[in-house]
Every structure is written in C-alpha cells, then in structure tokens.
Amino acid sequence: xxxxxxxxxxxxxxxxxxxxxxxGDITGYAxxxxxxxxxxxxxxxxxxxxxNLTGLESLDSFGVGxxxxxxxxVQHQKQRLAGVQDLRQxxxxxxxxxxxxxxxxxxxxxxxxxxxxxxxxxxxxxxxxAKTVLRRLR
Numbered sequence: 001x002x003x004x005x006x007x008x009x010x011x012x013x014x015x016x017x018x019x020x021x022x023x024g025d026i027t028g029y030a031x032x033x034x035x036x037x038x039x040x041x042x043x044x045x046x047x048x049x050x051x052n053l054t055g056l057e058s059l060d061s062f063g064v065g066x067x068x069x070x071x072x073x074v075q076h077q078k079q080r081l082a083g084v085q086d087l088r089q090x091x092x093x094x095x096x097x098x099x100x101x102x103x104x105x106x107x108x109x110x111x112x113x114x115x116x117x118x119x120x121x122x123x124x125x126x127x128x129x130a131k132t133v134l135r136r137l138r
Contacts, residue, residue: 005024006026008021008022008023008037009021010040012046018040018041018044018046020037020038020050021055022052024055025056025057026063026066027062027063028060028062028065030063031066038070042079046079047079047080049079049080049082051070051081052083054086100115100116101115102136106136109129109132111129112125
C-alpha cells in the first residue's frame with residue numbers, strides 16, 4: 001500500500017473534547033491513520049471531536065470522501081464533529097479574492113456560511129452576495 005504524507009496528533013484539551021491535529025495530506029491513503037486517530041479520540045470518552053486542518057497541505061476527492069465517512073461514523077456514535085478556523089480563513093474564505101461573493105463565472109455567486117462574515121443566523125452572507133449581484137447588474 002502506498003504511503004501518505006500525513007500525521008495526526010490527538011490531544012484532549014478538556015474532559016469530553018478531543019482535538020485531531022492534522023498535518024500533511026488527506027488522500028485515499030489516509031483512511032487508516034484518520035480512523036485510528038478517531039478511535040483513539042473516541043476511546044478517551046470524547047463526545048466532541050475537533051478536526052484541526054490548519055496543517056493540511058492538500059485534500060483530494062478521496063480525502064473528502066474520508067472526511068464524510070468520518071462524519072457519518074461520528075454521528076452514528078452520537079458524537080459531534082467540529083472544525084477549527086484560523087484568522088486567515090475569516091478574511092480569505094472560501095478563496096482569497098477581493099470580493100468573496102463573486103466567482104469567475106459571471107452568473108454564479110456564493111452566499112453560504114463559507115463566505116464572510118461566516119456562519120450564524122444573521123443572513124449577512126446572503127445580504128452581501130445580493131449587493132454583489134446588484135453591482136454586477138448595473
């Protein structure tokens with residue numbers, strides 16, 4: 001089996017919380033270390049798992065599938081899966097652009113919680129995306 005350039009450290013910052021610090025690549029070859037880290041975190045009694053991807057170098061479509069499989073496993077065990085957001089992501093998500101709501105496709109705009117100001121029940125992502133659309137229509 002091919003090797004993947006990946007390391008996952010499991011730490012427990014609080015009683016029922018485990019953090020999986022991912023370094024390297026999440027590809028199809030990452031299944032064994034990812035699931036082994038999940039099992040380590042789960043066996044410590046954690047009901048909330050935080051996936052820290054700030055050290056992630058690359059993620060391919062197989063890696064996305066592994067993350068979805070991890071989410072399904074976590075939900076099946078009645079646990080929660082959360083992520084870590086760093087300061088850079090607040091201003092450059094989903095991609096670093098001057099206007100994060102526009103895309104190179106003129107008729108396609110983003111208004112999800114992946115755009116600033118982020119998730120919540122405020123509706124501001126849609127508001128700012130709508131302003132972008134109106135500016136493009138003028």
